[in-house]
Amino acid sequence: MTTLPATMFAIVQTHDGYSGAATGPALADAADWLAEAELPVPAPGPGQVLIRLRAATVNPSDIHFVKGEYGQPRVKGAAAGFEGCGDVIATGSGAEALQDQRVAFVAAGAGAWAEYVVTQAQMCIPLRSDISDEDGAAQIVNPLTAMAMVDIAREAGDAFVVSAATSQLGKLMCSLGRDLGLKPIALVRRAEAVESLKQVGAAEVLVTGDPKITQQFAAISTALKPRVFLDAVADQLSEQLFCAMPNGARWVCYGKLSSDLPRLTQMGQLIFMRKRIEGFWLTRWMMDTPLADQMRVIAEVQARFADGRWKTDISERLALRDVLPNLASALKKSDGKVIITP
Numbered sequence: 452m453t454t455l456p457a458t459m460f461a462i463v464q465t466h467d468g469y470s471g472a473a474t475g476p477a478l479a480d481a482a483d484w485l486a487e488a489e490l491p492v493p494a495p496g497p498g499q500v501l502i503r504l505r506a507a508t509v510n511p512s513d514i515h516f517v518k519g520e521y522g523q524p525r526v527k528g529a530a531a532g533f534e535g536c537g538d539v540i541a542t543g544s545g546a547e548a549l550q551d552q553r554v555a556f557v558a559a560g561a562g563a564w565a566e567y568v569v570t571q572a573q574m575c576i577p578l579r580s581d582i583s584d585e586d587g588a589a590q591i592v593n594p595l596t597a598m599a600m601v602d603i604a605r606e607a608g609d610a611f612v613v614s615a616a617t618s619q620l621g622k623l624m625c626s627l628g629r630d631l632g633l634k635p636i637a638l639v640r641r642a643e644a645v646e647s648l649k650q651v652g653a654a655e656v657l658v659t660g661d662p663k664i665t666q667q668f669a670a671i672s673t674a675l676k677p678r679v680f681l682d683a684v685a686d687q688l689s690e691q692l693f694c695a696m697p698n699g700a701r702w703v704c705y706g707k708l709s710s711d712l713p714r715l716t717q718m719g720q721l722i723f724m725r726k727r728i729e730g731f732w733l734t735r736w737m738m739d740t741p742l743a744d745q746m747r748v749i750a751e752v753q754a755r756f757a758d759g760r761w762k763t764d765i766s767e768r769l770a771l772r773d774v775l776p777n778l779a780s781a782l783k784k785s786d787g788k789v790i791i792t793p
């Protein structure tokens with residue numbers, strides 16, 4: 452029986468509800484939105500587990516959330532952070548099967564940036580022993596989204612477009628696309644990322660700041676006929692590229708990395724070319740996808756991490772007690788995740 456302390460260190464939200472703004476997942480100073488706190492160690496209720504944190508990842512959704520611009524309201528004084536990995540040290544009724552397991556988890560109401568985390572048992576995935584804690588900490592949100600969205604692309608043709616392709620999710624989708632015999636067309640901001648994206652699996656890589664980007668994209672679009680645009684940027688360039696895509700193309704917006712709000716310039720394409728603009732949210736996918744299909748996807752995700760086809764690139768590791776002063780500068784580094792450890 453594990454003896455638990457009465458309190459734990461946590462990084463907590465300092466605002467309630469929504470902000471009404473859409474400024475993107477950048478931080479000037481973490482202290483604008485977060486604070487350090489000593490909280491009571493939570494107790495698991497029915498169907499819940501208590502996890503001792505090993506590692507948490509920092510995703511753009513965490514930053515949107517603490518700034519009040521995510522799909523659920525903030526709770527002032529509650530711990531931040533959605534995703535991580537740790538050991539189940541106590542269970543509520545109905546969740547006993549997870550006792551003592553090392554799991555990847557999502558804390559749906561947030562709470563991962565703390566020494567101890569309570570979440571629903573159904574939001575936990577027992578981890579294979581050959582998966583590291585750091586890969587385990589980023590095992591759910593991006594990998595499941597990558598699997599689900601590449602599946603959408605695969606049903607629509609051989610080629611698909613991925614923006615912010617240097618993001619962890621972008622890289623997962625390019626390599627999965629290549630492995631499935633598809634042709635990912637990657638959009639990146641940094642010219643120096645072109646070669647590495649090709650190695651990851653992109654068939655074509657375009658640099659968004661290139662003055663000829665729209666002509667370059669139009670030529671590739673004519674040749675490869677991508678019918679799905681998996682877009683985490685959603686700015687005016689995205690709209691222009693969507694307009695250059697062929698009949699029946701779908702602009703699937705799943706992130707808002709840019710704070711620029713695009714203007715629709717060619718409404719006729721929606722009418723005459725059967726083009727569609729839609730969203731994707733993993734939370735909705737999990738609600739709508741039968742459990743057996745989710746289990747198959749989860750097994751494939753773990754297999755890909757275990758055999759090295761996928762990995763989590765890490766730009767910085769922060770101890771929980773260093774998050775407040777150092778998170779903003781850590782997030783400015785390109786090409787990797789910030790990992791938080793207790």
Ligand SMILES: NC(=O)c1ccc[n+]([C@@H]2O[C@H](COP(=O)([O-])OP(=O)(O)OC[C@H]3O[C@@H](n4cnc5c(N)ncnc54)[C@H](OP(=O)(O)O)[C@@H]3O)[C@@H](O)[C@H]2O)c1
Binds near residue numbers: 512731
């Ligand atoms: N809808 C869903 O269910 C769902 C699920 C998972 C993730 N997402 C979204 O997927 C996106 C990627 O997530 P991630 O965890 O893979 O991100 P990440 O690894 O943290 O990487 C984000 C990268 O995007 C690039 N970027 C940032 N701002 C940008 C901008 N304004 N324009 C273009 N590129 C920009 C940066 O790369 P460079 O510095 O190299 O340009 C940055 O490193 C996020 O928008 C996230 O919210 C959505």
